[in-house]
Amino acid sequence: LQGKYHGNPMHIAVIISNCLREERRILAAASMPVQGPLEKSLQNSVVSERQRNVEHKVSAIKNSAQMTDQDVKYLEDLQEEFDFRYKTIQSLEQSDKNSILIKQEMLALQTMLNTLDYKRKEVLSKIGRVIHEIDMLMSNMLTEELLDWKRRQQIACIGGPLHGGLDQLQNCFTLLAESLFQVRRQLEKLDELLTRLTYDGDPIPVQRPQLLEKVNFLLYNLFRNSFVVERQPCMPTHPQRPMVLKTLIQFTVKLRLLIKLPELNYQIRVKATIDKNVSTVSNRRFLLCGTHVKAMNMDESANGSLSVEFRHLQPKEMKSSAGSKGNEGPHMVTEELHSISFETQVCLYGLTINLETSSLPVVMISNVSQLPNAWASIIWYNLSTNDPQNLSFFNNPPAAPLSQLLEVLSWQFSSYVGRGLNSEQLNMLAEKLMGQQVSYNDYQLSWAKFCKEHLPGKSFTFWVWLEAILDLIKKHILPLWIDGYVMGFVSKEKERILLKDKTPGTFLLRFSESNLGGITFTWVDQLENGDVTFHSVEPYNKGRLSALPFADILRDYKVIMADNVPENPLKYLYPDIPKDKAFGKHYSCQPSEVSKPSDGGGKGYVPSVFIPVSKILNDSADPPSPSDLLPMSPSVYAVLREHLSPTVIETAVS
Numbered sequence: 060l061q062g063k064y065h066g067n068p069m070h071i072a073v074i075i076s077n078c079l080r081e082e083r084r085i086l087a088a089a090s091m092p093v094q095g096p097l098e099k100s101l102q103n104s105v106v107s108e109r110q111r112n113v114e115h116k117v118s119a120i121k122n123s124a125q126m127t128d129q130d131v132k133y134l135e136d137l138q139e140e141f142d143f144r145y146k147t148i149q150s151l152e153q154s155d156k157n158s159i160l161i162k163q164e165m166l167a168l169q170t171m172l173n174t175l176d177y178k179r180k181e182v183l184s185k186i187g188r189v190i191h192e193i194d195m196l197m198s199n200m201l202t203e204e205l206l207d208w209k210r211r212q213q214i215a216c217i218g219g220p221l222h223g224g225l226d227q228l229q230n231c232f233t234l235l236a237e238s239l240f241q242v243r244r245q246l247e248k249l250d251e252l253l254t255r256l257t258y259d260g261d262p263i264p265v266q267r268p269q270l271l272e273k274v275n276f277l278l279y280n281l282f283r284n285s286f287v288v289e290r291q292p293c294m295p296t297h298p299q300r301p302m303v304l305k306t307l308i309q310f311t312v313k314l315r316l317l318i319k320l321p322e323l324n325y326q327i328r329v330k331a332t333i334d335k336n337v338s339t340v341s342n343r344r345f346l347l348c349g350t351h352v353k354a355m356n357m358d359e360s361a362n363g364s365l366s367v368e369f370r371h372l373q374p375k376e377m378k379s380s381a382g383s384k385g386n387e388g389p390h391m392v393t394e395e396l397h398s399i400s401f402e403t404q405v406c407l408y409g410l411t412i413n414l415e416t417s418s419l420p421v422v423m424i425s426n427v428s429q430l431p432n433a434w435a436s437i438i439w440y441n442l443s444t445n446d447p448q449n450l451s452f453f454n455n456p457p458a459a460p461l462s463q464l465l466e467v468l469s470w471q472f473s474s475y476v477g478r479g480l481n482s483e484q485l486n487m488l489a490e491k492l493m494g495q496q497v498s499y500n501d502y503q504l505s506w507a508k509f510c511k512e513h514l515p516g517k518s519f520t521f522w523v524w525l526e527a528i529l530d531l532i533k534k535h536i537l538p539l540w541i542d543g544y545v546m547g548f549v550s551k552e553k554e555r556i557l558l559k560d561k562t563p564g565t566f567l568l569r570f571s572e573s574n575l576g577g578i579t580f581t582w583v584d585q586l587e588n589g590d591v592t593f594h595s596v597e598p599y600n601k602g603r604l605s606a607l608p609f610a611d612i613l614r615d616y617k618v619i620m621a622d623n624v625p626e627n628p629l630k631y632l633y634p635d636i637p638k639d640k641a642f643g644k645h646y647s648c649q650p651s652e653v654s655k656p657s658d659g660g661g662k663g664y665v666p667s668v669f670i671p672v673s674k675i676l677n678d679s680a681d682p683p684s685p686s687d688l689l690p691m692s693p694s695v696y697a698v699l700r701e702h703l704s705p706t707v708i709e710t711a712v713s
Contacts, residue, residue: 067370069295073311076298081221083477110227113200117231120192124238124245127185131245134178138252141171172258182249183266186242190273193235197280201235204228205284206445213419213441216291216301218470225289225315229364232285232317239278240408246271279412282405285317286414289366292399292421299475302421303433306376309349312418314401315366316355327355327403329367333374335400343395345423348373355403374423393432394453396420396440419447431526435510442467458503465489468525476532477541484548491572492521519575527576535604536578544568544632544641545578551595557633558583559591564630566638571598578604580613582628594618594628596673607671610645613638617672625672 064071145168148161204224211222246267253263290313293301304310314329331351334344349371360366399418404411420440422433440452443459465485473479480488491514493502510522517524528547532540539545545568549557558565563585571577577598584592596616599609617625632641 073295073298080474083473109200110204113204113231116196117234120189121234121238123189124241127189127245130182130185131248134182135252137175137178138256141175142256144168180262183262186245186270189242190270193239193277197277201231210445217438217441217467218474226362229317229319232281233319236281236318239274243274278410282318282412283414286416287315287317288416288418289313289315292418300434302419302437303430304374304421304423306374306423306425309371309373311368311370313366313368315364319365322407323365325354325356327405328352329355329401329403331369331372332400334397344377345374346377348375393422393429393436396450396452397423398448398450417448420450431523435522438467439506456506458505461489461502461504462500464504471529475529476537487548487550524575528570531576531578531601535601536609538645554581555593558593562631564628565633566629567633574598574600576600608647610642611647612671613642614646615671
């Protein structure tokens with residue numbers, strides 16, 4: 060590991076990050092009851108059967124080519140024998156040629172020539188069949204396999220299951236290339252045999268040129284299809300946000316040639332460019348800084364594939380003379396798609412083949428604040444189309460099936476914060492996107508509703524709201540989310556239905572619908588007359604959670620009910636899990652008891668404890684508004700308790 064990654068620790072960090080991400084996804088998928096429509100389509104049994112058929116056919120073609128080698132060798136031996144015997148007769152004196160033995164030998168040579176003719180036709184026929192089999196396989200199943208792999212790569216880039224199968228494809232491409240080069244050598248051998256012997260009706264001069272042209276054509280196509288982007292452009296600082304690139308920040312991208320031949324090691328130099336021969340929808344233009352030409356080799360990849368990884372590329376925006384950059388709206392930049400292209404040339408066995416490929420469309424940002432909307436564009440593009448180069452996609456973005464979009468949203472959670480969404484959570488998101496409807500299976504959601512239009516009565520879009528929740532989970536409540544203790548996506552109406560029949564003190568955690576990146580908790584209580592009441596605390600945002608861990612807030616939270624002593628109303632996490640059992644392992648320390656001056660850390664100070672406190676009024680029959688539950692500052696509460704009685708505090712607050 061030291062020898063391989065000593066000069067590039069960021070590279071191994073990305074590899075480990077991807078491994079951990081896949082582990083999180085597997086664990087999250089194991090807890091999900093049902094596969095979504097996209098994942099089902101990727102694991103189609105018909106696709107698996109086709110993969111097996113391709114491998115079987117490639118193996119059969121390789122065997123056929125090797126068997127034809129033996130036929131060509133037999134033909135060569137037969138011709139050498141014929142040549143020797145024929146030249147022996149030719150060297151005899153004229154008088155000797157009239158003998159009976161010589162005449163018999165001439166008849167035998169005629170029979171041998173007939174056999175040679177038959178064998179030449181047979182070998183050409185077998186070569187033709189091998190070429191036809193390769194042609195059919197490349198035109199149908201292998202092309203479909205490659206397209207399926209590219210589609211799986213698209214889905215993996217937006218959080219779906221990590222795609223495999225490239226090593227199997229490499230094996231198929233390599234075996235087919237080896238078979239075609241083997242057939243090419245067989246045709247060269249036939250040409251060599253032709254120069255030493257030909258005759259009227261000889262099939263070689265008629266059929267060989269056509270077969271050689273077909274072999275070269277298949278080799279050109281095979282090489283062109285074998286040049287792929289193995290890992291799409293990605294900033295190492297944001298491994299779960301590929302295809303979003305920030306100007307002047309390095310990104311990595313890896314390419315592979317699926318035809319793995321030792322002769323090509325370090326012989327193919329790949330050049331990277333951006334927006335080559337492509338007119339984008341904006342006036343922004345970029346160039347790539349850093350090392351943009353590198354040789355493909357078999358030494359850098361763990362599996363020994365013929366590949367090249369660009370690790371030090373940086374996009375730089377070129378200054379526009381039109382000066383139109385300032386007129387672009389906040390969404391325009393994140394809806395512009397750009398293309399990173401790669402070109403190289405393969406020279407092998409007299410063939411020269413120019414190869415080109417491109418990354419999936421990327422979004423260029425100049426400020427990290429544009430990252431969420433840029434990532435939304437990447438999600439929408441790769442969910443909606445398998446076209447690898449539709450750079451004008453957002454001129455008229457199509458609607459997306461809501462059922463598939465919800466599956467992708469769940470992937471954002473499983474890949475980014477380690478736990479996907481269950482059907483109840485997805486139903487809440489569906490209602491938020493389309494309103495109250497019976498079913499979302501056939502619902503088509505517009506791009507504008509997903510990412511551009513504000514939610515009803517709010518000053519932000521659905522995607523901005525969801526992205527803020529992802530950020531909140533990642534930075535402040537990740538262990539609680541992974542354990543499954545945060546219900547999160549539940550409406551206020553559903554929340555009350557769930558809690559109304561539960562033991563007083565039962566609570567649940569949900570994300571705020573009105574605040575960006577906020578989490579709140581609601582608990583059920585019972586009044587003296589037996590009526591049920593609900594209390595929700597003002598949402599905690601990342602600023603307040605930076606000061607106190609959320610698990611500690613749940614442990615230490617207190618409310619003042621009229622003249623009562625402050626107490627913690629949170630007893631059971633929904634449905635009936637004792638609070639300390641659920642969150643005990645996440646508490647940062649044990650709650651402090653009543654402090655004494657001698658307990659202090661020194662200089663006579665009394666240790667302080669940060670305790671979240673809310674006040675609830677009992678003289679109102681209506682449920683308290685969020686403003687009733689604004690947490691009181693711990694310092695204010697401490698001073699009040701020190702100098703005032705509970706009755707005076709009640710009067711002052713009222």
